[in-house]
Amino acid sequence: MSEAVNPQLILAIVLGVLFSLGTFLVLRRDVIRVIWGVTIISQAANVYLVTMGKLGGSVPIFGHGSHGGGHITDPVVQALVLTAIVIGFGTTAFSLVLTYRVYQEHGTIDLNELGDST
Amino acid sequence: MLALVMLPFAAAVVTPLVYRVLRERTAYYAAAVALACFGMVASQLGTSGSVSYQWIPSLGVSLQFYVDGLSLLIGFLASGVGVLILTYSGGYMHGEPGKAKYYTALLAFMGSMLGVAFSADLVSLFVFWELTSLSSFILIGHYTDRRSSQYAARKSMLITVSGGLFMLIGFLLINHVAGTFAMFGPSGILSPENAAMTNEQLHAAGLFVPALALIAVGAAAKSAQVPLHIWLPNAMEAPTPVSAFLHSATMVKAGVYLIGRFRPLFLPEGVHVIPDWMLLFAVLGLVTMTITAILAVAATDIKELLAYSTASHLGLIVAGFGFASEYGAETGAFHILNHAMFKAALFLVAGIIAHEAGTRKIKHLGGLWRDLPITAAITVVAALGMAGVPPFNGFYSKEFLFESAYHAAHVHGGLAWLFPVVAVFGSIFTFLYSIRFLMLFFGEKPKGLGHVHRPPLTMLVPPAILGTIAALIGLGGVTDTFGIAPSALNGFVGSVVESTLPPAAHAEAAEAVHFSYHLPTSVTPAATMSAITIAVGLVAYQYYDDLHRGINRLLTVNPLRANWWYDNAVYGLNDASVETIPHVQTGLLRTYATWSLTAVTLLALGGYAAAGVALPSFGFAAGMTPSLALVLGVAVVGAFAVSIAPSHISGVLTLSILGFMVAIFYILADAPDLALTQLVVETLTLVIFLLVLDRLPTFYGEIKRSRAVRDGVLSLAVGTTVFVTVLVTTVADPANSIAQTFLDYGVTVEEAGGHNIVNVILVDFRGFDTMGEISVVAMAALSVLTLIAMRERGETQ
Amino acid sequence: MKKWPVIGVVLAVLWLFVRGVALEPTRIIGEFLIGLAFGMLIAFMFRRFYTLDMNLTRTVQALPYAGLYIVVFIKDLILANIDVAYRVLLPSMPIEPGVVVVPLRVQTDGAITTIANSITLTPGTITMDYDEETNALYVHSIDATDTDGIVDPIRTWEDYALVIFDEEGKPGDPVPDLPMAHASGEPTEGGVKRGN
Amino acid sequence: MNQLVIEPLLVPLVTAILTLVVRRYSTVQRGVSVLGGAAYVAVVALLWTDVDPLGAARTIPYQLGNWPAPFGITLVADPLSVFMLGLAAIVSFAALVFSVQYVDEFGQRLSYHPLYHFMLVGVSGAFLTGDIFNLFVWFEVMLMSSYVLVVFYSGPQHTRAALQYVVLNLIGSAVMLLAIGGIYSTTGTLNMADLAHRLANPAANSITPLPVLGLSALLFTVFALKSGLAPFQFWVPPAYSAAPAPVSAMLAGVVKKVGIYAIIRLYFTVFSWLSIPDGLGLPGLSGTSALGFFGPVMFIMATASILLGGLGAVGRDDIDGLLAYSSIGQVGFIVLPLAIGATAGSEEIQILAVTAALIYSLNHALAKGLLFLASGSVFSSVGSTRFADLGGLTRKEPVLSAVFFVGALSLIGIPPLSGFFGKFLVFRTAGDAGASVALAIALLGAILTIAYFSRAWNRGFWGAVSPMVENGAKPTGVVVLAGLAALVLLVGIGFDPVLRAAEAAAGAAIHRQEYIQAVLGGGAA
């Protein structure tokens, strides 16, 4: 198997860039963009967690041949990410509908125009 | 003892009920309570010692009470003057609103004041202390509609309650070194046997000056010492009986009481450099006495005059206690009593004037003796006492002040000579305003002033009693001059003095405190100073109006007025809040996110730096394949495209690239469950996105270059944080991760009965997580429902 | 007989596939029973999706035609892909796109759908739209120069489809002309049309 | 297996489900909801007696699904968690009873009751769990319900506030996940006790624990966000103002305290085991304990919160806004002693510090809960909480005014109300630790508190009677308020047991060995 690339460095760069882009979007004034930013950030966090389970093992299901170096991929992080994906999905759905309601109430989804501070 | 302190509180609690029955006669109920207290205080006369009731044993806090001269003095004032004031209130408050609250607060105040007087535990002292401030707040704000009442009440609360907090910290410092809150008793910090040790401990811990200063702030705030005196004149917004009771006779005495109380602790014996104590309190007292006397001359309202006068006399007492000599102690102890008598009387007189003449303006008043002869007689005794004219009571205590000032100057020399000079200078102004007050009853009656009614008996008896006592005290000095000493009074004041003496003095001469007072029989320095005061005062009185105007002109210079500083601070704070907060709470999410993410970055990177985590050398660990790298690359490209997407729909679609790439990543990372979940969730998210996008405007939000740069920097910082986090955590390889257990066939398959470890974790090992997770999903549904169905109900809240 | 039990059985068979059953008789029977239970449940739940009764005999008779259809289809599929590869990979990209209207003889939903999807999967054509009023498909062709080349295979499938879906029309019926009145570019909208 | 440990989670969970089931019968639903709230109080009380903070002070683990720690999820009831549960029980029950009459009826039927109880589930879960990922889950449960409850009335102000609240917390959740993932990857465990155990014996588990400092710092930001510490306070004023009064009471009184609890539990019980052998390598930091890093961090945040909260509250023109800013400042007061405790090495000071934070939390929960409910009553009485529309409430609503007064005085720290002891212990912690700057800041903050409450009192309760006064506060609400006010007083007067409970709780947090042993069994630590 090709080992020409360094997983840590690549993962670190990829996750760093994803978080950067997510952050950049969170700072925008368009609510939808902010939600994209949050989505990217949470996707990246999930990828990070899976990465923490070490790549290159075999599926964490018994009764299936082990193909990767004899070790089984960490099932715990997968379970955690599953939970996180589901929760993230719930909140994303909510924030999208919230955005819709923000638009209904304010006539805009420009965060700069949502009115004064409290 | 507990009964004594608790009785007024208990009586206060039922006052609203009592009021329903007794209505106007509630005053007599309250006065009866006060009288009972007075009786109980009197029953303690001649006794001393402490009693203790557990309150918070694990904190070492108890309700501990202690009886000695000083506490009895304050106790007598609180209950005795209380009886008179409450009786007087029966007449004064007739027909006024809010009487239930009024008597409740007054009784609670009396209880608090008794608590302050008799508390022998620092914490319980503080408790009662703040309760006096609180009842004062309520009473000053009695006329709740008036702006000026509100202003006054808030000012007094801010200053006295805050001052109390300083004092509390002082107490805590003492507790820190002494390990106890007890003031008296075997381990009490003020007990003669312990005071010196506590003093040393404070010095050793370097906390002597801080503790002293903090307690001084508390005392100064309560006793209206410059520059914290400003609340007292405003406090005259309270009904006059309250002014007489709280703001002249009792509550303001709490501060000087505190100084007297702690005098044995902080005042060392036999020091020939000026001790910190004296430097602090003698200066503070004399400065206050002088400045507020000058301000009293500038007063245009009789209650204002009396208020400044009160501050001035409190300054006198503070200065007295400040002087290290026994004369100093005698000054303080005796003047507390004298001042309470003449000032309470004068306040009640002022109340009669205001009530019956309908005005409190000095220039509108005059020649009142014709209409109010008895009141005039009382005023003569009280005002001359206040002026320090022999043989009236104030004269004697002022003699003690002069004596102690001179003594201090004599002992310490140099700048200490300013003590007697300032004392005399201040006393001249005291003389001036006292005479001015007296002159309200003499001379011509101004034209505008109509017929002045006689006050009801309930309003006349109390000041008469006070005046009589003042007169009797004065008379005692006269008789003593001829060898007939008022021994009971002397003994009592002696016991008060004793309470304020440092322990060494106790040790040397257990019964050395021999208080007596009389008219000067030879030309002593003090007598000379009195003579100068009266002589210069008589001359200067001719120019009273000029002085009055001159001082007022001076007061137009804002920075000279402490009130100007106060108002600027308070309203400035308000303005600062209104100005600043919108810059912080901008209402803009980007501001919030910027701050929060900056903090996240700083903290995390700070954590790594502080721990000295080295970035690992990049090894070639297994797992990364070209396809994985490609997929991650596409994910980044997708995310990048999202951030520059030209429209909502294209952004959403581009975001799906990321979603798909993450799904592939999960496949290649051997996480089929995750890949499935990711894909189904991705699809449904897209559907919801589309459902919502339909209804949204196409807003693209042009990005300004400057913004982009700033946001870019922050984004990079966040990215760097994550980059470092990934690098430092991927190298870790803990030996016995909990995952090992789940990889055990025996556990997962045989015990839990499933082959898919992830699923077994989800529904069994960590099924509780899933329980929470589905709660979130259900709530998401409820939330969407709420968002839509509760629409148009926003107006109701 | 009702249609839904048949669908239930079909679903039970599909269940075996979805579950990826092991090749052991007991497993297969067991899974089939489970599949039947769920399949029947699903089919019953959605029975109103499939309102028609069906004639089992006819269905069986149609099976050979279906097989034939599939063979022809796969042949066309492969040709289609080679065709696409040729066009895409050739540097000159020889394309001459156009849209053709193809009126249909088949009337049932199933037949229309089958033909439409077959068109998309086979050489040079994509079904863009279907007009219910005129019962015609709008077909996009990558090489519209030869209209007959587009329509001919469609007619072949249509012939099979007429049999398979038990249509009224017979293979070889005349091809309807497109009523030009409806070539407005906006195929008319309509409700769910059920052929019979 | 002591089933009581999980009851504080199950009771609200079952209640939430039941209120969903019976939603068509409004009265039944309310009855179920209030009964559920009462049952919650009851099980918390029972659990309290089992843990017995004033006596045996037990630490009772509960292994979910019978899987032994650290493999399954463990719940842990100890004096610290029952203290927090007690606080939650009181405030939540009061706010719930208040809600029944206060909250929009349609809204109650629609979703209020299930959401309210789910919020309690999240709160209880966070207080009880001994697992960091499970903590994340309960945080999310709590947050999700709070999102909806903030936006409950769905108007312009509400949607805007919720949007900010949601987005910040979504970022927070991602950060939390990142931190938890990193901690798991570094230490190989999610169980708090096990984590502590491994951090204490890194070599035995071949752990390189250094990155945990940065990761725990990352995690700290999440707790700071939940508790509204500066610079994470931004969501607080809009959210508290937007939420229905009883929800604000819950948010300020209880939900915020979850962040505080997490800080105490994780940093004092768990991460304090992390030692940096070469010493902290940033200027201004010293020592080898991870707490040495968090001390200054907490100090800066607490200071900023106190000043910002105080300054913000002084200039507000409505009660809700004032209370919200006040909450920012008060959380600063709660964290200030923790900062001192983290910096101070001595166990004695640490216990004192945590005790101070807990007592302050308790008072803030009671008093701020009371004040938000009072603000709600003011709203239903006047139709506004803006000072410009108020005035003369002492005459129109004497009882309501009195309870507001009590709440305000308690926050100011007037004895013998419970709030006094909060301030007292904060001062004492600072004094005993010789932290003079902290002392000065606490003093300044206290003075600011006096300033803004006296202003509120003058403008809202004294003065001319406002013409807007309409119908009068609802009686049930006033009874609840009076009860809370009485409690504020009672806690102060009967402070000794409360203090001992807080001390036991602090002891449970600081005596980490016992915690580890109780959870992992005798072999560990």
Added chain:
Amino acid sequence: MNLVQEILITLLIAVGSFFLVVGTVGLIRLPDVYNRMHATSKATTLGSASLLLAGFVYYGPEGAGLTSLVGIIFLFLTAPTGAHMISRSAQKMGIEFFGDAEWPGDE
């Protein structure tokens, strides 16, 4: 796995990959959305289908092999329908045809 299987699989992978490439290259190269769809709806679908078929060959007529077949059926059922929906929407949006092509009836 026997040699025949192996060769067949390798062949199917090659064919599948080839058509995936064709589909994607077409997606990039072809001039408008309608033409691009020709590439993707046929080539990419066939590519994936042939990889699934490789799966069938690999696993045989049981287990995942059967599942692969269902996958192929789904693919052929849904891919053209998707293409139909997209082209219809593109046309309704008014996206111009490349070259001389025009919608019948539009003059």
Added chain:
Amino acid sequence: MATDPAIFSLAVQVGLVIASGLTLLAGYRVIKGPTVPDRVVALDTIATNVVAIAALYALQTGEGLFVTVSLVLAIIGFISTIAVSQYVIEGDIVK
């Protein structure tokens, strides 16, 4: 496993790299557009590529369960396409 896994394994490997690489190209079309249908087509292509990748990974690892992933994706890729098309046509995907 395979009698001579080398060639087979190489084929799978190459196939995976090709399929992954193609997502980049298709991604280009999603980003570039220019029209929404273009993006949808491209996204659909990516989805189909993912089906292929899952199938290939099933071959690479011998884990049949990855075929399930590809099956599910074959089902639901369709839904997003329909949804976006409806969005483009009607503006309102559910009536």
Added chain:
Amino acid sequence: MTTIITRTVTRTVVPLIFLTSVALMLQGHNHPGGGFIAGVLTTTAFALIYIVYGLDFLEEEIFHRLVRGPIEHLQHGIVENYRTLFAFGLALAAGSGLVAMAFGDAFMNQTYEVFHFPIYTEFEVASAVAFDTGVYFVVVGSLLTILSVVGSE
């Protein structure tokens, strides 16, 4: 409006999706799948029907059910049923955990039993399946609530 082609394919695909989701649901304990994935997959099937046929079609034409009186401000009453569905799911999930407590075990103590049948040799019944089924219903009920509430706007 969608074309016959789409509608017909939808009719064909929907039962298949259901079948697949049931399979995923049941096999979750031993293969990839489980309540959540199955639930979302089921929901996508509904979503497909909603998109292709409109919101009311399912209730009125397929289930022949009278849509309950709508919640205020909501045009469609179907939400009510979905709410019942996720409440039921929650009850099932929590209830499956509570059963263990009734036997004195810890909450969510899962057990399983392997039954031997004549034709199927063995059939495993795990209490975890009850829990997972609860998850399934919560997901379906919740997501359908969201879809139909937003869709009916």
